[in-house]
Amino acid sequence: CLSVSNMPVCLSLTYELVQAGWSKCWSRRENRPYYFNRFTNQSLWEVPVLGQHDVISDPLGLNAAPAEGGEGNLGNGQRKRRSSEEQGAGPNSFKRFFCKNLCHPPSFSIFSCCPSSRLNSLLLFCSCFFYVFCHSPLPGLLVKGENKICLVSRIYWDLDIQTNAVIRERPPANHLPPHPEIELQRAQLVTKLRQHYHELCHQREGIDPPRESFNRWLLERKVIDKGHDPLLPSDCDPVISPSMFREVMNDIPIRLSRIKYKEEARKLLFKYAEAAKKMIDSRNASPESRKVVKWNAEDTMSWLRRDHSASKEDYMDRLEHLRQQCGPHVTAVAKDSVEGICSKIYQLSAEYSRRLRQTHLNACASPPQSRLVYCYPVRLALPSPPLPRVELHFENDVACLRFRGEMVKVNRGHFSKLELLYRYSCIDDPRFEKFLSRVWCLLKRYQVMFGSGANEGTGLQGALPVTVFEALNRQFGVSFECFASPLNCYFKQFSSAFPDIDGFFGSRGPFLSFCPVSGSFEANPPFCEELMDAMVTHFEELLGQSSEPLSFIVFVPEWRDPVTPALTRMEGSRFLRHQLSVPAYEHEYRSGSQHLCKRDEMYYRAVHGTAVLFLQNDAGFAKWAPTPERLAELTAAYRPSPSTPSTLSSPGPAHTAPGERDSTPKAADRPQSAVMSPGGHDNNNNSNSNSNSSSNSSSSPGDKMAAV
Secondary structure (H helix, E strand, C coil): CCCCCCCCCCCCCCHHHHHCCEEEEEECCCCEEEEEECCCCCEECCCCCCCCCCCCCCCCCCCCCCCHHHCCCCCCCCCECCCCCCCCCCCCCCCCCCEEECCCHHHCCCCCCCCCCHHHHHHHHHHHHHHHHHCCCCCCEEEEECCEEEEECCCCCCCCCCCCCEEECCCCECCCCCCHHHHHHHHHHHHHHHHHHHHHHHHHHCCCCCCCHHHHHHHHHHHHCCCCCCCCCCCCCCCCCHHHHHHHHHCCCCCCCCCCCHHHHHHHHHHHHHHHHHHHHHCCCCHHHHHHHHHHHHHHHHHHHHCCCCCHHHHHHHHHHHHHHHHHHHHHHHHHHHHHHHHHHHHHHHHHHHHHHHHHHHHCCCCCCCCEEECCCCCECCCCCCCCCCEEEEECCEEEEEECCEEEEEEHHHHHHHHHHHHHHCCCCCCCCCHHHHHHHHHHHHHHHHCCCCCCCHHHHCECCHHHHHHHHHHHCCCEECCCCCCCCCCCCECCCCHHHHHHHCECCCHHHCCEEEEEEEECCCCCHHHHHHHHHHHHHHHHHCCCCEEEEEEEECCECCECHHHHHHHCCCCEEEEEEECCCCCEEECCCCCCCCHHHCEEECCCCEEEEEEECHHHHHHCCCCHHHHHHHHHHCCCCCCCCCCCCCCCCCCCCCCCCCCCCCHHHCCHHHCCCCCCCHHHHCCCHHHHHHHCCCECHHHHHHHC
């Protein structure tokens, strides 16, 4: 939260001065305001004077009249800032706030409170200038002054926080540098692979592919993948993905959706019985399986014809009974077919990966050292080749980047953020000649990974609210995100999925291969069970090996029905120092599509409880202990704003109980009172009042042992 004491002076210039390119800025070196002209690059300590002389006909200002207060014109009284005075505190030491005068709309000015290099900060300044001009400011702080009100808009990141994550110095990564041609080909191949998956599910099982299952397959495969491609799995063992197999099998013989009315339950029961019977007739099943399934299906149909007074609960009980009786036999006959789907998709992915790598090699190792250094972005061992031109234009507050007819978009604020991250992290492109090409690759990579459907993949990129990050940094020294991207990161140091492209924007590489010795970390992993389980294993290895202060604050869904292995392991870990539960609907997440979504869609209420676990070694516990005072501030920071709608939700676990799968309506079509996790787990996402009340209380390992 901003305070009045550290805010920039926010006095309006006249409309004529603003039109002439003047803005008022704040010098941290001299601790006083100065005036900068973005058209002429002039910097003055005194208020500029317009109309006194023409710099072309009278360059020395000999015919100019003196300014108010007896001061002369530019040549006499308006003292220019010295070059030494124009030096800021460095590119990593400034924050930008944007102010708007609410009393005199025609005369308000927007400015940066501290200069960096004049030329380098001009693009960011202009971008933010138009961003605030075209849209109302984000929820921020109102500051009253003389004859005006100043509104400081909020920013959804803080890139000024220095890291406390310490790693062993490492050699540059062997990833191939990004290239728009290769990224375009990768995008086409991944789209083709998604289409193959869709066709295989239709041809072999007569079902639509489970929602988000391809995205979770990518995450699950990358946990064990030893191949070279950053996105496509190519070297995995086992070949059959347990995640994809489980999700496809759950939708056989039909997809079970969430039921609200009795008639829907009746129809669903009839469809399941009919589909099970049809499936067992068309497959090579044993006589015993055929007999059991047919008998149960016909018995159910007969019961439906003669009993019209049953309640919704009766139908659901009957459906559960039918699934228990027929499920094992249906699974047995579908097993080979579903394994064939998983195997075929993996083989295609491996082939595409080999083809891409060969093309990439055509277009374009020292041992690790033991010296401890502060973590730094991933560096590529191979130099980047000359990159083709990427076109940039702006449509209102959206930056549009086009390469060979393929366009990607990002809002102005996040485009400026990417520029800052690139300036902080990139060492091979000081003139920003490859910036647009790499931004295009970055946006295309994430667009392809999470799909192009409405809200598809956004739950896998959700982030904590800004207030929670501020509390984590202030109370627990957190300066590093274990699972983030350049688009949704809050700190400028983070781990992400794609080191080959994200490294230019601050990524320290995938977290499962990131081995810090000390530091305080926030972990909010994508909701993939295999990934979360691998994360816990990595946490325990790091905490067990280091004697330096090391702390991980983990945010995971509090799924209890069934409970996830990762949550169970963390609750039983010897490094668990405290556990906090945040009830469903009483906290919020930042949208995974924050770089594109509207401002009023930036936050959404969580439809499941969130477990906050503090995993720390002894030194980390001594330095960042979860004391009651610190926990109280963290809990207070988690309280959502009253205006946050409950319109979106995050993905639930893949395996579900009968009759509780969502039929995946669009988020806008769901009533707010009945929001559930897409493709998720209703018992996890919609806890009853008893579970909510019990989850309000936080517990420590000692409390749990006492309770036992």
